[in-house]
Amino acid sequence: MTALVELSGIEKSFPGVRALHNAQFELLSGEVHALMGENGAGKSTLMKILSGVYQRDDGDIRLDGQPVEIASPRAALGMGISIIHQELALMRDLTVAQNIFIGREPRILGGLVLDERALNAQAEAIFASMNLKFDPRAMVGELTIARQQMVEIAKALSYKSRVLIMDEPTAALNDAEINELFAIINRLKAEGVGIVYISHKMDELKRIADRVTVMRDGEYVGTVPAATTPMETIISMMVGRTLSNEPSALPAASDAPVALEIRGFKRGNVIRDVSLSVRKGEILGLAGLMGAGRTEVARAIFGADPIEAGEIFVNGNKATIRSPQDAVRAGIGYLSEDRKQFGLATGLDVRNNIALASLSRFTGPVGVLRENAMRETAQGYIRQLAIKTPSDTQEARLLSGGNQQKVVIAKWLLRDCDVLIFDEPTRGIDVGAKSEIYKLLNALAEQGRAIIVISSELPEVLRLSHRIAVMCEGRLTGILPGGASQEEIMHLATLRPSAVAETETNRKTA
The missing domain is CATH 3.40.50.300 (P-loop containing nucleotide triphosphate hydrolases)
Structure with missing residues (x-):
């Protein structure tokens, strides 16, 4: 089976630091592939290269088995690759629909006037496909972080993305909102979308991921199946050592000031x-x-x-x-x-x-x-x-x-x-x-x-x-x-x- 995305031998350095060395990653259609590692392991850098934010120093990128050059985020979007960053990048003073289609708004009167009706209808259609009820006319600044997260996903889907990169998507969500997000991810999987899932919440892996790739210090460590690999093994791959799970010390003295x-x-x-x-x-x-x-x-x-x-x-x-x-x-x-x-x-x-x-x-x-x-x-x-x-x-x-x-x-x-x-x-x-x-x-x-x-x-x-x-x-x-x-x-x-x-x-x- 040809991989949807294949990264191999990726190198990237910044002044004073080598961020990636011989990094690799593979994503299949209809797969949720978790990318794990400690902070500074190179996960976000690798995905920024895939999404056109950074340019690699060396290595190969293949899409559907064919070598590609991803010169910019716009080029990545044109190839169907979208990234949802941990720090959401929405414009608070614009509506939900305006944020989704910024720079691509339908217009009338020779392009002089924004067609709000068509804009809102297109946004509603995307939310309907996500099985979400959403007012496309709502101001983004008035939404909760969880709802803003859904707007970011809708924006990515508006580009007909085949590859969706999610960086810490549940960091600000409660349990009910996480369940809602996972339901959307499972629907996208069924439609053949490949999802790269970056998270530090270990308990989410068994629920949502098919495979797990681990990076450490900018290098590839290994890829394992999520369902059958013990969490202790994945953690050991991430940190290269055994972590203590000792509880806190005994309760503080009740007579302390x-x-x-x-x-x-x-x-x-x-x-x-x-x-x-x-x-x-x-x-x-x-x-x-x-x-x-x-x-x-x-x-x-x-x-x-x-x-x-x-x-x-x-x-x-x-x-x-x-x-x-x-x-x-x-x-x-x-x-x-x-x-x-x-x-x-x-x-x-x-x-x-x-x-x-x-x-x-x-x-x-x-x-x-x-x-x-x-x-x-x-x-x-x-x-x-x-x-x-x-x-x-x-x-x-x-x-x-x-x-x-x-x-x-x-x-x-x-x-x-x-x-x-x-x-x-x-x-x-x-x-x-x-x-x-x-x-x-x-x-x-x-x-x-x-x-x-x-x-x-x-x-x-x-x-x-x-x-x-x-x-x-x-x-x-x-x-x-x-x-x-x-x-x-x-x-x-x-x-x-x-x-x-x-x-x-x-x-x-x-």
């Missing part, structure tokens, strides 16, 4: 009278379904969003926090779930990003930055956190997602915050980097830091947390010990506010 406490936090319907605390040396997991209000509470603590009512105490003292600057001065650091928008200055290098929250430490008496001190400090954190970068002067935007996350962590470690809030700390990060970050969080807790971890992955919450606070629809519905079950968390995560109020009333009258 409280480092952070919030009382009666309120903000419309997104935060409804939330009170919680975290002690020194404790990791408090904050769980709940999408839209439960977890990130909103974190942003309110950090002063990024205002609250209507509530008090906050840091190390027993009442604090006034109206801005992130106030929070940083109070010893609170926040690692946002959107590291590129809120955690990094992607145009700056690694050195400056690490120093960004602590510039006063490196400022001389006349306001001149002490570059040597910044360099030595940055290089120390690069070694400590095993950040994969050619040097501390590499631009942050050129790092893999996992290494970008490590740079953000380094920034707050340098600031020496007493309280650290990690919002989805391992989103888009491979199993090897996850293991390193878990060890780092435990080490920080052992040093006496108070840590709040927000995660949509329940195994991660259970592995890390000494206690677990659960939210639903803006309200805290319960606090569980670290040894709780996923079922107990999900019960509280789906306990609607009306049920909480009824439970509280019954308890008071009992």
Whole structure:
């Protein structure tokens, strides 16, 4: 059987780093082929070569057995190759239909006027083929991330794509949305579309992938069947070592001083009278379904969003926090779930990003930055956190997602915050980097830091947390010990506010 796509002997280098060496990949029609590897393994680089974003230095690309040159993304689209990047590239101020057909809109009156009726009808036809109900006139900026993901898929299908590359497609989706996406993928498979599926969520492989190809350090490691290959084997292929699955340390001492406490936090319907605390040396997991209000509470603590009512105490003292600057001065650091928008200055290098929250430490008496001190400090954190970068002067935007996350962590470690809030700390990060970050969080807790971890992955919450606070629809519905079950968390995560109020009333009258 002739492969739909075949990449062989692919080489690619950037200044100071060899990204790919003798890389290879094969995709069949009607196949979901997972491409796995740690951050920096070369997965995205290889797929950017296939989609025309990058040009290879050497090697062969074949489509239907014939050698091809893919000089640009437009050339790739013309060959039926589409890529959906992890960072969605939609225009928020345009409608769904306008985003799908941007640059290809049907027009009337000699091309002078956009034919909105035809445009919307074409978009509706694509969504009908995906078995989705969608308003093509909706503004993209008003859609959830999950719905924006569906728009990206519809856009790819509008090009009659035979090859669809999905880079971390479920990173921001909940379970129901993932099921919806998988149903679409299975329909595309049945129509003969070949799908390259890049993900760090190991549990998804058995559900959706036919084969798995693993890369490590820019090189091809091997290809195995997804259904019959143990996860431990795939992980070992990815990282080249055995990872520890040890749970978190024993629960933190209940008599440790409280480092952070919030009382009666309120903000419309997104935060409804939330009170919680975290002690020194404790990791408090904050769980709940999408839209439960977890990130909103974190942003309110950090002063990024205002609250209507509530008090906050840091190390027993009442604090006034109206801005992130106030929070940083109070010893609170926040690692946002959107590291590129809120955690990094992607145009700056690694050195400056690490120093960004602590510039006063490196400022001389006349306001001149002490570059040597910044360099030595940055290089120390690069070694400590095993950040994969050619040097501390590499631009942050050129790092893999996992290494970008490590740079953000380094920034707050340098600031020496007493309280650290990690919002989805391992989103888009491979199993090897996850293991390193878990060890780092435990080490920080052992040093006496108070840590709040927000995660949509329940195994991660259970592995890390000494206690677990659960939210639903803006309200805290319960606090569980670290040894709780996923079922107990999900019960509280789906306990609607009306049920909480009824439970509280019954308890008071009992």
